[in-house]
Amino acid sequence: LAKTTQPISMDSYEGQEVNITCSHNNIATNDYITWYQQFPSQGPRFIIQGYKTKVTNEVASLFIPADRKSSTLSLPRVSLSDTAVYYCLVGRSNDYKLSFGAGTTVTVRA
Amino acid sequence: NAGVTQTPKFRVLKTGQSMTLLCAQDMNHEYMYWYRQDPGMGLRLIHYSVGEGTTAKGEVPDGYNVSRLKKQNFLLGLESAAPSQTSVYFCASSRRAGTGPTGELFFGEGSRLTVL
Numbered sequence: 001l002a003k004t005t006q007p008i009s010m011d012s013y014e015g016q017e018v019n020i021t022c023s024h025n026n027i028a029t030n031d032y033i034t035w036y037q038q039f040p041s042q043g044p045r046f047i048i049q050g051y052k053t054k055v056t057n058e059v060a061s062l063f064i065p066a067d068r069k070s071s072t073l074s075l076p077r078v079s080l081s082d083t084a085v086y087y088c089l090v091g092r093s094n095d096y097k098l099s100f101g102a103g104t105t106v107t108v109r110a
Numbered sequence: 111n112a113g114v115t116q117t118p119k120f121r122v123l124k125t126g127q128s129m130t131l132l133c134a135q136d137m138n139h140e141y142m143y144w145y146r147q148d149p150g151m152g153l154r155l156i157h158y159s160v161g162e163g164t165t166a167k168g169e170v171p172d173g174y175n176v177s178r179l180k181k182q183n184f185l186l187g188l189e190s191a192a193p194s195q196t197s198v199y200f201c202a203s204s205r206r207a208g209t210g211p212t213g214e215l216f217f218g219e220g221s222r223l224t225v226l
Binding site: 030031032034036041042043044045046049087089090091092093094095096097098099100101102103 | 114141143145150151152153154155158160166168169200202206207208209210211213214215216217218219220
């Protein structure tokens with residue numbers, strides 16, 4: 001599992017766009033980038049995964065530059081319910097030992 | 111769909127007592143995992159299983175034992191609880207291993223354990 005670095009915390013206001021960047025300089029060719037979201041008192045849940053360029057779903061967008069050494073999770077028009085911890089994982093199909101770092105705590109204020 | 115169910119959700123133990131946490135999944139997943147989460151440290155992998163009858167050590171296995179006698183169940187045991195094992199424990203399962211395509215982890219709601 002590639003080492004990742006992401007900000008410890010971010011503050012935002014309702015209606016704004018939140019962008020969380022994850023650095024993964026030693027990403028390997030076969031690695032995918034996956035983001036999870038964890039609400040208080042709940043287990044993490046998968047929100048998006050990508051390999052290159054841009055991926056979008058109903059929850060978020062994931063932007064991956066050509067060199068793949070970083071990625072940015074974009075949450076459009078956040079609401080109070082988007083307050084959560086967001087984890088970036090970089091790895092491949094045979095990475096059994098998946099551990100989550102401290103993640104980024106996003107706090108959305110009214 | 112129940113997904114991943116953990117029991118119990120809360121437990122208080124005295125130092126030296128033993129207990130077992132049960133994780134059950136109804137998605138027919140091959141892979142199952144036990145994590146612990148402590149403040150500011152994210153989730154750390156304790157043990158994992160790649161199929162019925164198999165177990166393997168993760169990042170922080172000391173003081174814990176696991177068993178996977180049935181595909182749908184993954185048990186985490188503490189033989190002699192210590193205050194350092196006070197934590198929130200999460201179980202997860204996945205259809206495939208790792209973080210590649212379809213390797214999505216499904217988590218339970220957690221079990222909060224306090225060791226006095």
